[in-house]
Amino acid sequence: MPRNILVVGELAGGQPSSTTLELLSGAAGLAEGGTVSVTLLGTGATAAAAGCAGATTAYANDDAGYDTFNGERWLTALTAACDQASPDVILIGQTTAGREIGPRLAHRRGSAVAMDCTSIVAEGGAIKAQRPAYGGNALATYAFATSPAVATVRAKSWDAVPGAAPSSTVALPGAGESRTNVTGKEQVVAEGLQLQDAKVVISGGRGLGSAEAFSVVEDLAAAIGKDKAAVGASRAAVDLGWYPPSQQVGLTGKVVTPDVYFAVAISGASQHMAGCSGSKVIVAINRDADANIFGFAKYGIVGDYKTVVPAIIEELKK
Ligand SMILES: Cc1cc2nc3c(=O)[nH]c(=O)nc-3n(C[C@H](O)[C@H](O)[C@H](O)COP(=O)(O)OP(=O)(O)OC[C@H]3O[C@@H](n4cnc5c(N)ncnc54)[C@H](O)[C@@H]3O)c2cc1C
Numbered sequence: 001m002p003r004n005i006l007v008v009g010e011l012a013g014g015q016p017s018s019t020t021l022e023l024l025s026g027a028a029g030l031a032e033g034g035t036v037s038v039t040l041l042g043t044g045a046t047a048a049a050a051g052c053a054g055a056t057t058a059y060a061n062d063d064a065g066y067d068t069f070n071g072e073r074w075l076t077a078l079t080a081a082c083d084q085a086s087p088d089v090i091l092i093g094q095t096t097a098g099r100e101i102g103p104r105l106a107h108r109r110g111s112a113v114a115m116d117c118t119s120i121v122a123e124g125g126a127i128k129a130q131r132p133a134y135g136g137n138a139l140a141t142y143a144f145a146t147s148p149a150v151a152t153v154r155a156k157s158w159d160a161v162p163g164a165a166p167s168s169t170v171a172l173p174g175a176g177e178s179r180t181n182v183t184g185k186e187q188v189v190a191e192g193l194q195l196q197d198a199k200v201v202i203s204g205g206r207g208l209g210s211a212e213a214f215s216v217v218e219d220l221a222a223a224i225g226k227d228k229a230a231v232g233a234s235r236a237a238v239d240l241g242w243y244p245p246s247q248q249v250g251l252t253g254k255v256v257t258p259d260v261y262f263a264v265a266i267s268g269a270s271q272h273m274a275g276c277s278g279s280k281v282i283v284a285i286n287r288d289a290d291a292n293i294f295g296f297a298k299y300g301i302v303g304d305y306k307t308v309v310p311a312i313i314e315e316l317k318k
Pocket of ligand 1 (some may be wrong): 204205206207208233234235236237248249250251252253254264265266267268269270271272275285286287288291303304305306
């Protein structure tokens with residue numbers, strides 16, 4: 001059944017963000033002969049639209065008034081795009097902007113939103129959205145009773161694939177007035193590879209015993225490669241001041257979906273698993289054979305991290 005899909009794109013460094021490209025590849029699979037369109041807002045949006053592989057139409061505006069995300073301004077532009085594209089499905093990244101835009105846009109279109117989805121499929125002619133529930137211990141499947149189906153989707157839920165550039169670009173209205181204004185922006189300076197971009201995430205927990213012990217976890221990340229691996233932490237470790245809050249994984253931290261997730265001396269509480277259960281492979285290192293984490297791990301090593309982690313590093317060096 002042909003469907004029109006609209007992807008709400010975002011810019012990163014003047015280019016479509018990696019999540020935008022992933023959503024476009026997911027959209028191609030859902031369209032079944034319908035159209036795929038994308039919106040891009042902010043400085044350089046029109047030029048960046050050429051990089052939106054898989055979309056036939058790009059709706060863009062270069063107005064710098066869109067650069068700092070403002071829900072009200074974006075909604076006016078997105079509503080204009082919806083009026084023209086008549087989407088049956090709207091896909092939005094589960095990003096800071098997406099978390100606000102999803103419910104507000106769904107409300108404006110008289111529909112509903114499924115947030116934080118990890119998969120969207122067309123099943124028997126209907127769109128179904130899947131998302132983790134109960135702190136990641138269960139997967140809930142939602143069907144939409146209203147149209148358009150609006151969903152915010154986690155990063156890396158699809159793989160970006162190459163495709164043709166949009167054949168047409170339609171100008172959206174410039175940024176208008178807003179009842180809210182962003183008066184300041186404070187950016188956390190994060191060095192090295194970001195948690196969400198890492199193919200391998202190695203997280204340390206309270207069982208490490210000290211802030212200093214995180215150096216063992218960092219050594220493992222370095223042995224895998226600084227361009228591939230990033231270090232995370234459980235909330236217990238962060239609350240103890242052992243690692244920065246920016247690196248916390250879990251319900252109240254970051255959600256990561258790497259190829260491999262190492263949980264070192266982490267018990268596997270549901271709130272932690274909410275942030276990492278979407279990982280392709282989980283490797284658990286814990287001295288307690290009954291630790292909850294082993295229920296999620298594809299590979300489990302029962303032992304003291306002080307001997308297990310250096311042994312893994314040794315093997316990697318070989
Ligand atoms: C509303 C709410 C939100 C929360 N959000 C988050 C969140 O975002 N992220 C998060 O992580 N938590 C979150 N939590 C906290 C969560 O419930 C757990 O308390 C926390 O995840 C536990 O962290 P941990 O596994 O590091 O510590 P612990 O539960 O203390 O586990 C430590 C583990 O280390 C093992 N261990 C000890 N010594 C060694 C050793 N030498 N070698 C190997 N293993 C060893 C132990 O066997 C144990 O399994 C939240 C809680 C609430 C209520």
